[in-house]
Amino acid sequence: MPNRRNAIYILLSLTLLTGLFTGKAIFFTLAYALGGLLVISYLWAWLSVRWLTIHRKTRSRRAQVGRSLDEVFTVYNHSLLPKLWLEIRDHSTLPGHRASHVVPPLFGRGRYRWYTETPCVVRGEFQLGPIMIKSGDPFGFFTAPRRVSGTERVIIYPQTVPINRFELPLGTLTGGEAQRRRTHYITTNASGVRDYVSGDSFNRIHWPSTARKGRLIVKEFELDPLVDIWIFADFSAASLVEDSSIERVGGTGAIIPTSQDIPPSTEEYAVVVAASLTNYFINLERAVGFAAYAPHRAIHQPERGNRQLTRILQTLAVARSLSGYSLAQMLSLETPYFTRGTTLIIVTASLDQSWVTEAQILARRGIRPMGVIIDPHSFGGAQTSDELRGMLQLAKIPSIVIRRNDDLSAALAQRPL
Secondary structure: OHHHHHHHHHHHHHHHHHHHHHOOHHHHHHHHHHHHHHHHHHHHHHHHOOOEEEEEEEOOOEEEOOOEEEEEEEEEEOOOOOEOOEEEEEOOOOOOOOOOEEEOOEOOOOEEEEEEEEEOOOOEEEEEOOEEEEEEOOOOOOEEEEEEOOOEEEEEEOOOOOOOOOOOOOOOOOOOOOOOOEEOOOOOOEEEEEEOOOOOOHHHEOHHHHHHHOOOEEEEEEOOOOOOEEEEEOOEHHHOOEOOOOEEHHHOOOEEOOOOOOOOEHHHHHHHHHHHHHHHHHHOOOOEEEEEEOOOEEEEEEEOOHHHHHHHHHHHHOOOOOEOOOHHHHHHHHHHHOOOOOEEEEEEOOOOOHHHHHHHHHHHOOOEEEEEEEOHHHHOOOOOOHHHHHHHHHOOOOEEEEOOOOOHHHHHHOOOO
């Protein structure tokens, strides 16, 4: 386009100079015509990006690694002037997001729609938009940009793997999977029905079964699962070990995967393990709490339900191994939140043995710690986890080890040592 415009400028100058030297009117007429062409072209290009509306509809502002983010774009032309072409350039920060599009001729009062489906390969919080609209005149002399500054945020949750079984250390309080006891008083856990016995309270009668059987049927209950489960994820900078080939968004952001496997980083394995365990226990209707410095302090008190799962996944989506605290320091700081009988699952790649001492202190307070060790040696670290596991066994703290390229479903189902 600049070359075409420069050619018109040269012709315009030549015709003006020739007209001045020869005095012939035809050269002035040509100069006026070329000048008018430039003015009309500029106005046309300017008008081509006006009276336009772009509607962007994101079906959900939350997605998960392994799924897709769907969007619908609609361009409306509110003027009678047709738009010969439109280039829509999207400046979203979501990796792999290709919403940019070239719109074909759009007539007056017309509209055009297109769809995008972006595979989510990176966890994190990203920005959708802004959008740049570009168009030009029919002769190709000018282009006019217009920026649509509207943006919105989208959260990509981390990947989770299915867990069929996860063996917890036995606690001092009843409940959950480990023990189930019948009780004579009403709790929130109905385990079954039986025939009415003299002395049973009327509010225990199960009326649908009574109507179906033709005799009084009452509900049986179990003790409430009093044991809370806390998941403590370690995102200390000192524990991070990752492959040298890893690339991150913006240099320090989320890891950009090169395959469908989990990126070779202890950070990513810790995120996937913590997210998978949270999903597993929430599906079992257990009360799950979460603690991490990721790098800012994030504490979620134990709760049940999908709302708690959403909170924890949102924290894990933006978690980075940037905390200056060691795991031992973090455990010491958060000790008051763990009540007696709590099961504490520590997900870490730290080989610093001082955190084992903190875990022993918690065990003496009636808390049941368990370690899920992400072996840093398998990611290129200098030390193995054998010595740490030996200390955990001496301290009678059960643990399992996860290595690079392990099948996480099978690794998490193994019996702790």
